[in-house]
Amino acid sequence: MTRKQILTFFAMGLGILAVAMDITAINVAIPAIEKSFKTDVQTIQWLVNGYILSFGVLMVTFGRLADIFGRKKIFFAGLFVFGLSSLAGALSTSAGMIIAARVTQGVGGAMLWPCIIGILYSTVSENQKSIAGGVLMGIAGLGNAAGPLVGGVLTEFASWRWVLFVNVPICIIAGIITYLEVDEQVVGEEKSSVDYLGIITISVSLVALLYALNLSPTWGWASYKTISLLVVFVVVMVLFLFIETREDDGLIPKDVMGNFQFMIAGTIMFTYIPGFFAILLYVTQYLEKFLNYSPIQAGAVLVPMLVFFSGTSAMSSRIYNKLGAKLTIFIGMVLSTLGVVCVILFGFGSGFYGLIPGYILAGIGLGFAIPAITTAGVSAVSESRGSLAGGIIYMFQLVGGAFGLAVATTIFTDLAKNDLLSRLRDSSLSLSNADISEIINFIVGSGSSKAILDSLGQQKYETVFAHIKHAYITGVSGGLIFTSILSSIGALLAILFIKDKVIQSKKI
Numbered sequence: 001m002t003r004k005q006i007l008t009f010f011a012m013g014l015g016i017l018a019v020a021m022d023i024t025a026i027n028v029a030i031p032a033i034e035k036s037f038k039t040d041v042q043t044i045q046w047l048v049n050g051y052i053l054s055f056g057v058l059m060v061t062f063g064r065l066a067d068i069f070g071r072k073k074i075f076f077a078g079l080f081v082f083g084l085s086s087l088a089g090a091l092s093t094s095a096g097m098i099i100a101a102r103v104t105q106g107v108g109g110a111m112l113w114p115c116i117i118g119i120l121y122s123t124v125s126e127n128q129k130s131i132a133g134g135v136l137m138g139i140a141g142l143g144n145a146a147g148p149l150v151g152g153v154l155t156e157f158a159s160w161r162w163v164l165f166v167n168v169p170i171c172i173i174a175g176i177i178t179y180l181e182v183d184e185q186v187v188g189e190e191k192s193s194v195d196y197l198g199i200i201t202i203s204v205s206l207v208a209l210l211y212a213l214n215l216s217p218t219w220g221w222a223s224y225k226t227i228s229l230l231v232v233f234v235v236v237m238v239l240f241l242f243i244e245t246r247e248d249d250g251l252i253p254k255d256v257m258g259n260f261q262f263m264i265a266g267t268i269m270f271t272y273i274p275g276f277f278a279i280l281l282y283v284t285q286y287l288e289k290f291l292n293y294s295p296i297q298a299g300a301v302l303v304p305m306l307v308f309f310s311g312t313s314a315m316s317s318r319i320y321n322k323l324g325a326k327l328t329i330f331i332g333m334v335l336s337t338l339g340v341v342c343v344i345l346f347g348f349g350s351g352f353y354g355l356i357p358g359y360i361l362a363g364i365g366l367g368f369a370i371p372a373i374t375t376a377g378v379s380a381v382s383e384s385r386g387s388l389a390g391g392i393i394y395m396f397q398l399v400g401g402a403f404g405l406a407v408a409t410t411i412f413t414d415l416a417k418n419d420l421l422s423r424l425r426d427s428s429l430s431l432s433n434a435d436i437s438e439i440i441n442f443i444v445g446s447g448s449s450k451a452i453l454d455s456l457g458q459q460k461y462e463t464v465f466a467h468i469k470h471a472y473i474t475g476v477s478g479g480l481i482f483t484s485i486l487s488s489i490g491a492l493l494a495i496l497f498i499k500d501k502v503i504q505s506k507k508i
Contacts, residue, residue, distance in 0.1 A: 004181055004183075005123055005124065007177055007180075007181040007182075008119065008120075008123050008181060008182050009120065009123075009135060010177060011174050011177035011178045011181065011182060012116045012119055012120050012136075012174075013135070013139045014170050014171075014173060014174035014177075015075070015078075015079065015112050015116050015171075015174050016113075016116055016136060016139045016140050016143060017139055017142070017143045017170065018082065018112075018143075018167050018170045018171060018174070019082070019109045019112055019113060019140075019143070020139070020140040020141075020142075020143025020144050020147070021143040021144070021146055021147040021150060022051075022086075022105065022109070022147070022167060023051070023143075023144065023147065024143075024144050024147030024148050024151070024280075024299075025146075025147035025148065025150055025151030025154075025163050026047055026048065026051075026102070026151065026163060026164075027048065027147075027148065027151070028147075028148050028151035028152045028155055028163075028296070028299060029151050029154075029155045029160035029163045030047060030048075032155050032159075032160040033047065033095075033098065033160050036160065037094060037095040037098070039095040043095055043099075046099045046102070047098065047099060047102050048102075049214050050099055050102050050103040050106065051102045051103065051105055051106040051109070052106065052210065052214070052398060052402070053103070053106065053207060053210050053211065053214075054103045054104070054105075054106030054107050054110065055106035055107075055109045055110050055113075055398065056110075056206060056210055056395055056398035056399060056402075057110075057202075057203050057206040057207050057210065058106075058107055058110035058111075058203065059110045059113060059114060059391040059392070059394055059395045059398070060202060060251065060252065060388065060391050060392055060395055061110075061199045061202070061203065061251065061391075062074060062078075062110050062111045062114055062115075062387075062391060063114030063118075063387045063388040063389070063390060063391025063392065064195075064251050064252070064387075064388045064391075065194070066111075066114055066115045066118055066387035066388075067118065067384060067385060067386070067387045067388050068194065070184050071115045071118045071119050071122075071184075071387055072115075072119070072178065072182055072183070072184040073184070074111055074115050074387075075111070075112060075115035075116070075119065075178060075182075076175060076178065076179075077111055078108050078109070078110075078111030078112035078115060079108070079112065079171045079174060079175045079178075080108075080171075080175075081104060081105075081107055081108035081111060082105055082108025082109060082111075082112060082167065082171055083108075083167060083168050083170075083171030083172065084104075085101045085102075085104035085105040085107075085108055086101070086105060086164045086165070086167035086168055086171070087164070087165070087168050088100075088101040088104070089101030089102060089105065089164040090161040090162070090164035090165045090168075091161075101164075110391075113390065113391065113394055114387040114388065114390045114391035114394070115387055116136070116390075117136065117374070117378060117386065117387060117389075117390025117391075117393075117394075118386035118387030118388075118390055119182065119387075120132040120135070120136055121133075121375075121378050121379075121383075121386050121390070122383055122386055126379075128317070129375050129378070129379055130316065130317035130320035130321055130371065130372070130375050131317040132375070133313075133316070133317070133320070133371035133372065133374050133375035133378075134313045134314055134315065134316040134317045134320075134371045135313075135314065136313075136371065136374065137309075137313040137316075137367070137370045137371040137374065138310045138311070138313035138314035138316075138367070138371075139310070140313075141306050141307075141309035141310035141313055141363075141366070141367070142306075142307075142310040144306050144309075147299075148296070148298075148299025148300070148302065149296065149299055149300060149303070150163070150166070151163045151299075152296035152299055153296070154166070156296065195243075195244075195247060195250045195251040197243055198240060198243055198244060198247070198250050198251030198252070199251055201236050201237075201239050201240035201243060202237075202240045202251060204232070204236050205232070205233050205236040205237040205240055206233075206395075206399070208229045208230070208232040208233040208236065209229070209230070209233040209237075209399065209402075210398075210399065210402055211229055212225075212226050212229035212230050212233065213399075213402040213403055213405075213406040214402060214406070216406045216409075216410070217406060217409040217410060217413065221410060244257060252388070252392070253385070253388075255381070255382070255385070256381055256385055256388060256389065256392070259380055259381055260497075261376070261377075261380040261497075261498070261499060262377050262380040262381055262389060262392075264493060264497045264498065265373050265374075265376045265377030265380065265393065265498070266377060266392060266393055266395075266396035267396070267490070267493060268329065268333075268373055268490045268493050268494050268498070269370075269373050269374075269377075269393055269396045269397050269400060269490075270396045270397075270399065270400030270403075270490075271400065271486045271487060271489050271490030271493070272333055272336070272369060272370075272373070272400070272486075272487050272490045273397050273400045273401045273404065274400060274401055274403070274404020274405060274407075274408060274482075274483040274486055274487075275336060275337070275340045275362070275404070275480065275483035275484060275486070275487050276336070276362070276366060276401070277401040277404060277405045278404065278405060278408050278479055278480055278483050279305075279340065279343065279359075279362065279480070280302065281405065282408075282412065282476045282479065282480070283301075283343065283347065283355065283476070284298045284299070284301075284302065286348065286472065286473075286476065287301055287351075287352075289442070289449070289472070290469050290472065291351055301352055301355060301359075302359070304356055304359045304360055304363065305339075305359035305360065305362050305363035305366075306363060307363065308359075308360050308363030308364050308366075308367060309362075309363040309364075309366040309367045309370075310367070311367065312363065312364050312366070312367020312368060313366075313367040313370070313371050314367075316328070316367055316368055316371045316372065317371075319368065320371070320372050320375065324500030325372055325375070325376040325498050325499070325500050326494060326495060326498040326499070326500050327500075328368055328369070328372040329368070329369050329372045329373055329376065329491075329494040329498060330491050330494045330495045331365075331368055331369075332364075332365045332366065332367070332368025332369025332370075332372060333365065333369050333487055333488075333490055333491035333494065334365070334491055335361050335362070335364050335365030335368065336361070336362045336365030336366055336369065336487060337365070337484050337487045337488055337491070338361050338365075339357075339358045339359065339360070339361030339362030339363070339364075339365060340358065340362060340480050340483065340484050340487075341358070341484060342357050342358030342361060343355060343358035343359070343362070343480065344358075344477045344480050344481065346358065348473045348476075348477075373393070374390070374393055376498060377389055377392075377393045378390055378393065404482075404483055404486060407482060408479035408480070408482050408483055409479065411475070411478045411479045411482050412475035412476055412478060412479040413475065414475075415471075415474050415475040415477075415478040415479075416443050416471045416472055416474060416475030416476075417440060417443075417471070417475075419470065419471040419474040419475070420439065420440065420443065420467060420468065420471035421436075423467045423470065423471065424436070424464075424467060427463070427467070431456075431464075434455075435452075435455055435456065438451055438452055438455060439452060439464065439468060442468065443468060443471060443472050443475070449465070452464070452465075452468075
């Protein structure tokens with residue numbers, strides 16, 4: 001690689017690192033932020049939900065705008081928005097202010113991510129695209145792995161504010177290198193117009209969908225709120241598709257929307273990612289609730305999976321170029337599915353050491369599959385659509401994760417409650433409705449084991465806690481089995497429909 005390519009990869013890598021690390025680092029800091037502003041978990045959860053909403057909703061829009069106005073320009077704007085909102089969040093004086101800063105951070109992330117993908121893939125030759133994908137996902141995996149540890153260390157030894165402050169110098173350094181070394185790319189979209197109606201309709205549709213998926217475990221799938229939002233999603237998405245089919249050069253042009261190889265890559269990503277999201281959430285909660293791990297310790301347990309994900313991604317280009325997209329994606333998805341199965345079978349009985357085999361398999365599988373899916377998708381369209389394609393693929397990832405996690409949470413909640421109530425009913429324990437409600441809240445919510453201990457007393461608590469643990473494992477296993485089935489469907493789609501060599505479209 002040339003000096004300019006290396007510096008371009010370094011600058012884009014800093015952008016990836018800031019976005020990826022920020023997604024996981026803030027989770028560790030949430031309890032401290034909640035305490036600092038004297039607010040509740042229902043309010044402060046929007047530090048995560050607000051970020052994901054703005055990030056996921058605007059990804060496609062900024063991908064298209066980057067292809068029209070220039071990736072370097074939008075990348076600079078994204079660095080400015082991301083860095084400034086990080087600074088605002090770090091200096092926040094209220095819960096509302098930091099939530100607003102996080103939503104704005106999501107906007108910055110949505111500007112950065114598709115530009116990074118477009119710049120990286122267009123910087124290299126056709127046979128080096130898998131290298132770009134591997135580096136992209138390798139750094140993202142490293143950022144995700146470092147996030148909980150960096151966030152935990154900064155929160156414990158400095159302040160939660162430093163979790164946000166750290167983004168500022170990263171953005172400044174990335175901006176300087178990009179200004180000096182990264183060329184603006186002429187991608188052939190200068191005469192395209194901005195599809196404002198398409199932007200509005202897809203944004204409203206995705207806000208409704210992601211909002212419904214995020215809160216459906218709390219509201220319930222049969223709630224009028226959930227149903228209403230899903231109806232809004234479907235109606236406005238149909239309107240968006242109607243608008244786009246009538247436009248020759250809409251937000252998602254016909255040559256992208258009608259590209260089967262691209263859409264199948266996005267569908268496979270949708271089916272694949274829920275298992276990763278579920279492990280990050282539920283296994284971490286298991287370690288904290290039942291093995292008394294601190295947030296830093298629980299985050300450290302994830303490191304083997306994320307390190308193998310990062311390491312495998314970095315060298316996945318050789319595998320991709322040798323085996324082709326079809327087998328690389330299929331093998332990765334199978335390995336990850338086996339990893340989830342190992343977590344179900346061995347992880348909950350043996351704690352950290354029982355989780356390691358499953359985590360390693362899942363991490364290797366992620367390193368195979370995610371870069372390969374991204375490369376297969378972006379390579380399926382013309383280079384002038386690179387940023388848009390990258391944005392859409394990542395949108396599939398976010399929506400798939402939200403959908404899979406929402407369904408898995410419903411399965412987890414129902415199975416855990418039913419198992420717990422059945423075991424308590426068959427026991428000789430006499431518990432009040434208030435006690436049972438507190439126990440269920442501990443399993444599926446943010447309840448405290450100390451509150452249960454204070455209510456029941458030590459002797460009864462030990463017996464009940466064994467039932468609680470069994471119910472939690474039953475629920476989590478059911479949710480993880482669902483994600484494994486979904487991933488298996490994606491692996492089947494890969495082996496049936498992914499082509500190893502995609503004929504490139506003509507540049508527009």
